Amino acid sequence: MPKGTPGVTSQAVAVFLASLTLCTQLWANEIQKGEYLARAADCVGCHTSNPSRPFAGGYRVPTPFGDVYSTNITPDPDTGIGRYSADEFVRAVQKGIRRDGADLYPAMPYDSFAAMSREDVLAVRAFLLAQPPISQPRPQNILPFPFNQRWILVLWKLANLRTGNFTPDPSRTAGWNRGAYLVEVLGHCGACHTPRNTTFGMDENRKLAGGTAGIWQAFNITGDKIAGVGGWSDDELFRFLKTGAVPGKAYAGGPMAETVMNSLQHLSDEDIHAIVAYLRDVPAQPGDERQPRFSWGNAPVTAGGAGAKTQGSGSIDGDTLYRSLCSGCHGMKGRGSPDGSYPSLIHNTALGAATPENVVMTILEGIKAGDVAGRKSMAAFSGWLDDGQVAALANYVTARFGNPDLSVTAADVRQMRAGSTTSQTIMVLTAQSLVVGGAVLMLGLLLLLARRLHRGMTSARLMFAHRDRR
Ligand code: HEC
Ligand code: HEC
Ligand code: HEC
CATH class of the missing domain: 1.10.760 (Cytochrome Bc1 Complex; Chain D, domain 2)
Structure with a gap:
């Protein structure tokens, strides 16, 4: 062996080590990039229902037709994305096609992600594959017929999915x-x-x-x-x-x-x-x-002034409820706490909107501000108040601090609490009757056709019989 070999070998080892470090570094960068993109696309929020089981799915996405649950996107091979190839993963995110070829519900916003670059989708994949695998099967979706049929998604995609970066x-x-x-x-x-x-x-x-x-x-x-x-x-x-x-x-x-x-x-x-x-x-x-929306609440706030208005609309106890449940944080005059840590309800877009849903939902669900710096949370009142009380409160706060044209009834609140609206129920019923009506029509047509065929065959047979006899 030539004398210089040990030097060459150590050089080769050094080069190898250097490129290994570079690769690891590149891979680490890829994972970091993927993490940022997964944040920006909120894969994180939508695929996590229990913060101690990140990305394991089970988060409820409400749609006009019912509830769709997100699935497990940890690297678990059986319940997660462990078996997805790079191409299969890109296809799922950009085109809404699951590994087994089934179409995904657009509750997964692939109609937006369709334009994500392949490079970005693969960085997200690298990040997800670096997470600990968690075994967690998907919960059953709550979708009425015909929306529980995945094949109808083909029609939806034809009408609405535009692909291309x-x-x-x-x-x-x-x-x-x-x-x-x-x-x-x-x-x-x-x-x-x-x-x-x-x-x-x-x-x-x-x-x-x-x-x-x-x-x-x-x-x-x-x-x-x-x-x-x-x-x-x-x-x-x-x-x-x-x-x-x-x-x-x-x-x-x-x-x-x-x-x-x-x-x-x-x-x-x-x-x-x-x-x-x-x-x-x-x-x-x-x-x-x-x-x-933010400009309401300019009217001089006189105690009882707006209260009289809500009394007129039948929400007699709105004022009492507000005093006992809300004023502690939002102030008697709705101006919030003096140090500003609890918000003013005057000049608030939820109260000044043209529709009352967000006010009702805030009272029912409260606000979870999470770990966002400087923000406080508001308790949920759904377990404490009945539908009539929630309606009374919503009517009171919108009349006094927001858009006085708004009004809700106990029946409206009941529907919002249940997570649906009248128009959604009507839509589902219409779709069902359309599908059932269509099926009955098809069946009728088939029967008619079968009878015609039968008659045609019988007459053909008669004809042949006639010919044979001749
Ligand atoms: C608005 C909520 C939402 C967001 C945001 C979201 N997803 Fe989903 N995702 C879903 C839902 C719901 C499903 C299940 C759909 C179904 O079963 O038809 C799903 C399914 C998937 C699947 C299919 C897995 C399987 O085999 O069932 C993959 C892969 C996926 N999402 C990846 C991602 C990635 C990556 C991101 C971020 C870039 C992301 N999702 C962002 C809601 C979301
Ligand atoms: C423990 C204190 C507290 C109580 C009690 C409370 N709130 Fe709040 N409320 C908050 C906080 C904090 C926020 C804003 C949180 C944030 O988004 O940063 C808020 C926000 C709101 C909003 C604005 C929501 C939006 O989307 O802009 C409305 C409306 C509201 N509260 C109504 C009420 C009503 C009605 C009651 C009585 C039933 C009530 N609050 C009781 C603390 C409270
Ligand atoms: C999952 C659904 C959802 C997504 C995704 C979402 N928003 Fe919103 N956004 C809402 C809802 C609901 C409100 C009303 C909140 C309230 O009243 O408290 C809102 C309120 C807002 C407002 C305040 C409007 C007002 O007049 O008060 C702005 C601005 C806004 N969103 C911007 C954005 C931007 C920009 C994005 C994308 C980066 C985004 N939102 C993504 C649901 C969403």
């Missing part, structure tokens, strides 16, 4: 393009904030003009000065997205509180600025509001 608009700034990718694709803001068309896809002509998340109303966040957020400053939008709280304007409750907690608060300031820049540019869409 996000293409930046070269005439725009990098910030705007980043914002577009964050809003339209990763953050799937439209899944909640865009109204649905007749086939229940996102209505692209009315982008971000206001939609629903279960019973919660995800308000119009276009640039419209009255119905949207055109009257907010950039700074206020930034604060809302980063913390979920803009005193004197809006607080994030319900699904938006979760979005802030699980996703938006973890994004870089630069990314939040990009989202704001993009939102500023979304075409303004009008709505039902007569004045901006």
